[in-house]
Amino acid sequence: MSKGIRIEGLKKRYGTGDTAVDALKGVDMQVEPGEVVGLIGPSGSGKSTLLKCLGAVIDPTAGRMVLGNEVIYDNGWKVRDLRALRRDKIGFVFQAPYLIPFLDVTDNVALIPMLAHASNKEARSKALELLAALDVQHRAKAMPSQLSGGEQQRVAIARGLVNRPPVILADEPTAPLDSERAMGVIRILNEMARKFETAIIVVTHDEKIIPTFKRIYHIRDGVTHEEAGEGKGIE
Amino acid sequence: MISLAGRDIHHAWGKFVLTGFGLGLLIGVTLIMAGVYRGLVEDGRALLDNSGADLWVVQKDTLGPYAEPSSLNDDIYRTVLAMPGVDRAANVTYLTMQVRKGEEDVRAMVVGIAPGLPGSAPGWPPYLIAGRQITRGHYEAVADIASGLKLGDRLTIRRNHYAVVGMTRRMVSSGGDPMVFIPLKDAQDAQFLKDNDAIWQSRRRTEANPAFNRPGVPGLLEAVIASQSTNSSVNAILVALKPEQAPDEVAESIRRWKRLTVYTRAQMEDIVVTKLIATSAKQIGMFLVILAIVCAAIVAFIIYTLTMDKIREIAVLKLIGTRNRTIAWMIMQQALALGTIGFVVGKIAATFSAPIFPKYVFLMPQDSIAGFLAMMAICMLASLVAIRMALKVDPAEAIGG
Incomplete structure (x- = not known):
């Protein structure tokens, strides 16, 4: 059973000696399955560093991270195969969709299960199921360049969800979209979080969507502060 | 995947x-x-194959006739013919030159072939694709099709005119120039004979030389002039061996007794393929x-x-x-x-x-x-x-x- 993500006292230091910079100074965070939380903060506050630590692309300096039921980092110890961890346990949704331009919509989504050694048929079946859930199944054979911005972002969300990861990290997913489409994406993320019991962390600057979160983590100078959000317009 | x-x-x-x-x-x-x-x-290989020779007899210590100039007297072939193991032997000359056809000219290797019936001596084009072999002693030619010449064309080599009576194919020099076959005597003239002015100047100098123009020795001057005006040189002797003869043994025999340089097919291929190119x-x-x-x-x-x-x-x-x-x-x-x-x-x-x-x-x-x-x-x-x-x-x- 998925248990979201829990972070305790996470620190990240860049460099050594006099030039060392503490980007994260002890971040605590917990996101439950089915929950969508916002992570906001000014430039240089440590948002990207935290996202990279959560995404297992850089190593924290200290602290503890638990993903689902699995400890993935504990004060210097980390799981051995980070590549497989990213593939199987973490979904990513980026500011731009970053779909693979030479794969059609179905294969863009099916690629991740294929990388996890699922058969092509099984992977495509999973992909089509998600595309249907996100209401883009009619573009299943289209190439990314043939999609609108909103459709591309929905396909990117499907790609993030296809392996049913316990956590999805969404980095400014609404930045390139207008208000209506941005709200649409947030609504979809909430639906998917509930449907697939996935914890979703949305890093954003977007004032339009900040009121939609029920819980928000503010990050400033490498430290997070939790506060309740308004949770408007997503039901 | x-x-x-x-x-x-x-x-x-x-x-x-x-x-x-x-x-x-x-x-x-x-x-x-x-x-x-x-x-x-x-x-290079086609040149050697089409010559029909098993041995090449050339001037001593030369790599002739394809890689270096070589000059032999044209009567030596008779003594070579008498050597044990030799089936046929024939003089041959090779000269790469511009052959004129009307106002145009063609780069070709002119080959002088010994008279006789076709195939009776090495050096003849082994097959024709049109026309016939040379049957007259003078002024007939067989040309490779790559020369651009056609049956009936008239071409000029030095000061003589030749009628193309036969066409052949893949008869080329090691440099790829198409071959034109003409009778040996004509080829010797083309290669060694001087032009008329040079002959006249040479005769005048000989006549002016008291050593040759001696009143007490009638016929001496004419004999000297005749020797200056004609030539008896060829570039090589092509030798075909009798069946079952070992080329190396016959070549060694000719080297030893005739004091000439002789190349077997393998040696000549080494010269043409390795050294020449x-x-x-x-x-x-x-x-x-x-x-x-x-x-x-x-x-x-x-x-x-x-x-x-x-x-x-x-x-x-x-x-x-x-x-x-x-x-x-x-x-x-x-x-x-x-x-x-x-x-x-x-x-x-x-x-x-x-x-x-x-x-x-x-x-x-x-x-x-x-x-x-x-x-x-x-x-x-x-x-x-x-x-x-x-x-x-x-x-x-x-x-x-």
Whole structure:
């Protein structure tokens, strides 16, 4: 059973000696399955560093991270195969969709299960199921360049969800979209979080969507502060 | 697992095909260069095969008659003919020159062949594709079709005119010049006889020389002048052996008793193929090396550029868990595909353009296979730069900030 993500006292230091910079100074965070939380903060506050630590692309300096039921980092110890961890346990949704331009919509989504050694048929079946859930199944054979911005972002969300990861990290997913489409994406993320019991962390600057979160983590100078959000317009 | 390289190529097939086409033309030039070298070797072998000789008797200590000048008296062949093991022997002359046909001229190797019935002596063209062999002692010619001459054409060699009575094929010098066969006596004149003014000047000087123009010795002056005006030299004697005779033994016998230089077929092939075209072979070899380097540089640049265009996608692929070897294999497959497209285009271009070249271009299947394997190796090596760059891409690049 998925248990979201829990972070305790996470620190990240860049460099050594006099030039060392503490980007994260002890971040605590917990996101439950089915929950969508916002992570906001000014430039240089440590948002990207935290996202990279959560995404297992850089190593924290200290602290503890638990993903689902699995400890993935504990004060210097980390799981051995980070590549497989990213593939199987973490979904990513980026500011731009970053779909693979030479794969059609179905294969863009099916690629991740294929990388996890699922058969092509099984992977495509999973992909089509998600595309249907996100209401883009009619573009299943289209190439990314043939999609609108909103459709591309929905396909990117499907790609993030296809392996049913316990956590999805969404980095400014609404930045390139207008208000209506941005709200649409947030609504979809909430639906998917509930449907697939996935914890979703949305890093954003977007004032339009900040009121939609029920819980928000503010990050400033490498430290997070939790506060309740308004949770408007997503039901 | 789907083929990422295949999908990328399919997606950008126009770019790949156009790039492959450009690369293919370069590969075509490379194959043609290899074909030119093979053509030189084949021309050399054809020259030896078509001479009908087992041994070449030449002036002592020369590499004649193809690689160096060689001069022998034309009566020596009789003594060679008398040697044990010799079946037939015939004088021959070779002279590469411009043969005039009307207002035009053709570069050709003029071969003087000994009189007799066709095939009775080595040196005759072994087969004709039109017309007949030379039957008269003077002023008839058999020409290789590559000379551009036709049956009935009249050509001029020095101051004599010849009628083309027969056409042959693949009778070329080691340099690829087509052969024109004429009677030996005419060829000796063409090669050694001086022009009229020179003969007149020579006679005048001889007459003015009291040693030759002595009133007390009638006929001396005429004899000296006659010896100056005629010649009795040939370039080589072609020898055909009796069946079951060992060429080395007969050659050694002629060397020992006639004090001449004799080459067997193997030795002559070594001279023609190894020594005569050695410089050309090195030149072509240099070109092949340069072309291979250029191909590698082009493939490396193209694959590097294509990979640079996909840096963000590669970062995403790595972030979502794609193995490094999958990404490396994708890039290498693209390089190999580019090389394959280029090779197919190059092979087609070389095959269709080879007959247009003035000299024989021999495209050997082995060379094509070797060329393809070399191209694949070049593509693999050329892709390493792009692979190295792709493997250094940090998956974090896909995440902003």
